[in-house]
Amino acid sequence: MRKRSSPQSDEAGRIEPLAKLPVFWNLSEKRVVIAGGSDAAAWKAELLAACGALVDVYAEAEGIGAAMQDLVIAEKVTILNQPWHIGMFHGASMAIADCDSDDEARAFSCAARAAGVPFNVIDKPAYCQFQFGSIVNRSPVILSISTDGAAPILAQAIRRRVETLLPPSLKDWAMLAQTVRATVNSQLEPGPKRRAFWERFVDRCFSSTKVPGEDDRQGLISDVETLCSLPLSGSVTIVGAGPGDAELLTLKAVRCLQAADLILFDDGVSSDVLELARREAKRMLVGAVDENATGSELNLRQLVAGLARTGKRVVLLRAGDAAASGAVAALIEDLQMAGLHVDLVLGISGSNFSSDVAFKQPITSEVLVHTG
Structure with missing residues (x-):
């Protein structure tokens, strides 16, 4: 696949490649089948029962562990005292298995695929159509974290850190x-x-x-x-994107990108910076604000003003320090005279940043200039 060297204003450029598609699946009152009665299978069974699934466990009595027995006592699962078989997939919305060997895992995955049932074999990613992530449960708020099987412990560490950031309420x-x-x-x-x-x-x-x-x-x-x-009113925010490193954006700049309806950016803005923007925001590649290019500058002013008048929150994302040129000041003045609210969020210029230092610390002060 050809990799883009610069951000584009089309829809395909919004999201970087994903190892897997994260989805949230409604299993309420849906039948799920599990092959095996081990503790690992019991954890998956308890998770599925918490989602409202009707969990049928296919395992012979001698293979049912204490954790699965606890679920039976709590009436969260139904045990069918028999090994898994092809007929069990009928009417199932999902199938999980804990298999001792690759041969059994291969047979289970082939049977589930033939029945058209999504399947997962615990700890055997080669025989899985989907994976389970590490979960932060504040249902109805649910976060799932995946490392695509590369480092499950890392996913758990991320979950612990996220847990500390979320309010108990x-x-x-x-x-x-x-x-x-x-x-x-x-x-x-x-x-x-x-x-x-x-x-x-x-x-x-x-x-x-x-x-x-x-x-x-x-x-x-x-x-x-x-x-x-309230009357419908738009706004314009001019944001400095800094030298291109997304980690050097100010917090205010990130908040503006995540609240924007439309983002106009010049070709000096990196893809990493645009990756922080709200997914639903429209994006347009425009020329840089330049006092030496009168025609393009006028067109940009008209474009920004026209879009903001429709009630949209427009962000003009400019590489470097957004306040570095007289053209930006003129743009702000024109937009203010047009009756629009304009904010200016300063960025880091190249002179503020040295790639030679081992520790890069962004400027912590943020300036918001209200001209409306």
């Missing part, structure tokens, strides 16, 4: 979101206002130290009513 806030979603969808059209509501929701969620109550629910309903009455 996250599950309750997510459940509250489910109760207000219908109201939000009925009163706020898809687009800037609806997304503004959910951004306010996120701010409330991560700033709270307690489980949400009725006051929080009423606050969310009030947010809906407030946004309904």
